[in-house]
Amino acid sequence: MAGGKLSPRQKMINLMYLVFIAMLALNMSKEVLSAFGLMNEKFDSVNLAANTTNEQMLGLLNAKAKEAGAEFGGAAAKANELQKITKDFYSYLDGIKGEVLKGTETDEMGKLPYEQMDKGDNLDNLWFSPKGYSPKGQEVVAKFEGFKNDVSKILGNENKYKAILNEIISKFSTEDVTNKDGQKVKFLDYHFKGFPAVASLAKLSAYQNDIKKLETDVYSAALGKAAVEAASMTKFQAILALDKNAYFSGETVTGKVVLGKYDDQIKFAGFSGPGRLENGQAIISTTAGGVGEQNIGGSFSFLEDGKTINLPWKGTYVVVPRPNQATISADKMNVVYRGLENPMSISFAGVGDNNVNASAAGLTKTGNGKYMMRPGAGTEVVINVNAKLPDGKTVSDSKKFRIKSPPPPTGHLRGEYDVVRGPAQSLSVSTVTAKSLDFDFDMTWTVNSFVIKVPGQATVRVTGGSMNGAAQAAIKKATRGDQVTISEIIATGTGGVKLKAAPVVYEVQ
Numbered sequence: 001m002a003g004g005k006l007s008p009r010q011k012m013i014n015l016m017y018l019v020f021i022a023m024l025a026l027n028m029s030k031e032v033l034s035a036f037g038l039m040n041e042k043f044d045s046v047n048l049a050a051n052t053t054n055e056q057m058l059g060l061l062n063a064k065a066k067e068a069g070a071e072f073g074g075a076a077a078k079a080n081e082l083q084k085i086t087k088d089f090y091s092y093l094d095g096i097k098g099e100v101l102k103g104t105e106t107d108e109m110g111k112l113p114y115e116q117m118d119k120g121d122n123l124d125n126l127w128f129s130p131k132g133y134s135p136k137g138q139e140v141v142a143k144f145e146g147f148k149n150d151v152s153k154i155l156g157n158e159n160k161y162k163a164i165l166n167e168i169i170s171k172f173s174t175e176d177v178t179n180k181d182g183q184k185v186k187f188l189d190y191h192f193k194g195f196p197a198v199a200s201l202a203k204l205s206a207y208q209n210d211i212k213k214l215e216t217d218v219y220s221a222a223l224g225k226a227a228v229e230a231a232s233m234t235k236f237q238a239i240l241a242l243d244k245n246a247y248f249s250g251e252t253v254t255g256k257v258v259l260g261k262y263d264d265q266i267k268f269a270g271f272s273g274p275g276r277l278e279n280g281q282a283i284i285s286t287t288a289g290g291v292g293e294q295n296i297g298g299s300f301s302f303l304e305d306g307k308t309i310n311l312p313w314k315g316t317y318v319v320v321p322r323p324n325q326a327t328i329s330a331d332k333m334n335v336v337y338r339g340l341e342n343p344m345s346i347s348f349a350g351v352g353d354n355n356v357n358a359s360a361a362g363l364t365k366t367g368n369g370k371y372m373m374r375p376g377a378g379t380e381v382v383i384n385v386n387a388k389l390p391d392g393k394t395v396s397d398s399k400k401f402r403i404k405s406p407p408p409p410t411g412h413l414r415g416e417y418d419v420v421r422g423p424a425q426s427l428s429v430s431t432v433t434a435k436s437l438d439f440d441f442d443m444t445w446t447v448n449s450f451v452i453k454v455p456g457q458a459t460v461r462v463t464g465g466s467m468n469g470a471a472q473a474a475i476k477k478a479t480r481g482d483q484v485t486i487s488e489i490i491a492t493g494t495g496g497v498k499l500k501a502a503p504v505v506y507e508v509q
Contacts, residue, residue, distance in 0.1 A: 030115040033115050033117060033196060034115055036114065037117070038114075040202040040205050046212075047205065047212050050212035050216060057223065058083060058215075058219055060223065061076045064076070072222070075223075076222070079222050082154050086212075093208050094208075097205070099123065100197050103122070104197070112198075114198050117197040118198075120193075120194055120195045123192050123193075123195075123197075124194065127188055127192065128189070132186070140188065144172050148172050151165065151214070155218070160224070164217045168210070172207070172210070173187070174187040177190040191203060239257065239313075241256050242254070242255030242296075242317055252287065253274075253296070256283060257313050272298040282300070288317075294317050295315075296314070296316065297313060297315065298313060298314075299312040300313065326348050326385040326397035326398075326399070328358075335401060335403070336404075337403075337405065339405075339406070339495025340443075340495050342372065343366075343371075343373075344372070344373050344383075345370060346358045346383070346385060348387035348395070353368045355389075356385065356386075358385045360373065360381055361375070362375045362381065379402065380400055380403060381401050382401075383398060405499070406436070406439065406443060409491055409502070410435060410501055411433075411501045411503055412432070413430050413431075413433075413504055413506055416504075417437075417502075418505070420506050421506070421507045422506070422509055424508045427475050428467055428475045432504075434447055434493075441494075444493065445494075446491060446492050448464070448498070449463050449490050450462055450465070450487070450490070451486070452467070452485070453485045453487070454474040455478070457477055461488075480508055482507070483506070483507050483508075484506040484507075484508065485505055486504050486505070488503075489501035
């Protein structure tokens with residue numbers, strides 16, 4: 001078009017025509033980019049709605065599992081396990097979308113500039129190298145494969161999940177793809193390499209939509225059993241639910257017995273046992289017997305197809321003596337140690353923890369029936385316990401504990417104690433430490449000072465745990481067979497306790 005002998009006017013017309021074609025192509029490109037952006041928005045909107053729906057379906061499945069564990073327990077466990085891996089992989093794809101959008105800013109309305117997202121440099125530089133996939137690209141492929149494998153393990157070989165699993169294996173395949181020219185192209189190259197950022201963004205959102213569809217399909221298949229209710233009442237099981245399992249002698253035993261799940265529409269023909277029928281359940285009321293395990297039971301009867309169905313129920317409860325003494329015990333020893341956190345268990349037999357109150361100097365509650373005692377000065381501490389019984393009465397008790405300082409630690413050299421042997425040079429660079437031996441508490445000690453005595457040399461006092469210059473000079477004069485004594489080891493332990501550690505002897509070899 002620009003070849004041959006053309007007039008200046010014709011050359012100008014031809015040039016304008018080329019510019020027009022380029023502008024037309026540019027406008028179409030922007031339209032395509034905007035279309036990808038709108039597609040991404042649609043996927044995000046659908047995924048958000050699917051997430052809410054799937055959460056509701058999973059909640060329903062879990063509720064069914066609680067009501068009928070035999071029918072729905074396994075399916076619910078499978079669904080919850082699936083949700084964990086889909087959530088993790090969905091979040092991983094969110095992270096990739098963040099990489100795609102790196103350097104891209106939204107406008108005042110929070111909208112992405114789709115028409116400007118025509119470059120794919122972020123993923124191209126991150127996933128690919130001259131030799132093929134970069135380490136990050138290999139990680140992405142491994143994540144896709146790991147996701148498929150995890151789904152396969154969860155769904156297994158059950159027929160109702162077979163089609164769902166095949167669909168996931170196909171949609172998340174990382175096999176090479178045959179392009180329009182009949183050539184094999186690597187998975188990431190075919191789907192992402194050189195693509196505009198907005199196209200990659202929409203593609204990732206589509207994968208996330210596939211994940212949400214997977215959840216929906218699995219939850220729907222698992223809930224399929226919900227549409228089929230048990231036709232016969234023999235499928236129900238009588239359940240005894242007492243208000244509590246242990247009672248004081250003479251106290252009223254209360255509770256209820258239900259069939260499967262509570263249903264006030266159930267019409268019973270009769271009920272036997274210590275109680276009465278009321279709105280589809282049996283209200284239990286009886287007097288507790290003697291101390292020990294007591295049996296309780298009866299039966300429901302109802303009509304089905306003109307026949308009387310009898311469904312027995314039974315259970316046990318334990319009667320305990322009315323408490324008049326608290327149970328207080330130190331978890332580790334019969335004494336409490338000054339400056340240390342001494343774990344303790346405090347309870348009243350037959351009384352819930354919320355109705356038990358324990359108090360003492362240095363005592364702090366840490367959990368259900370669990371306390372931490374950190375005694376201070378003195379030689380004894382008294383723990384007072386008050387408890388409110390179910391009948392409203394209050395009982396109290398107390399116990400006295402001795403307060404002792406932790407046992408002194410033992411001096412160590414090179415992790416050894418008592419008599420340590422080695423060359424003089426090794427001693428001069430050794431650090432004196434202190435450790436507790438045969439003590440139930442984990443104590444950490446810091447050496448403040450010690451005294452070192454080399455035979456024939458003046459005694460040297462050292463601050464800290466490392467040999468100073470004077471100590472090293474004395475050690476240099478030690479000869480083979482000399483026993484260097486390290487004593488007066490003052491150490492500070494956990495809780496600020498300061499004690500003298502047992503000495504350690506170093507025999508020069």
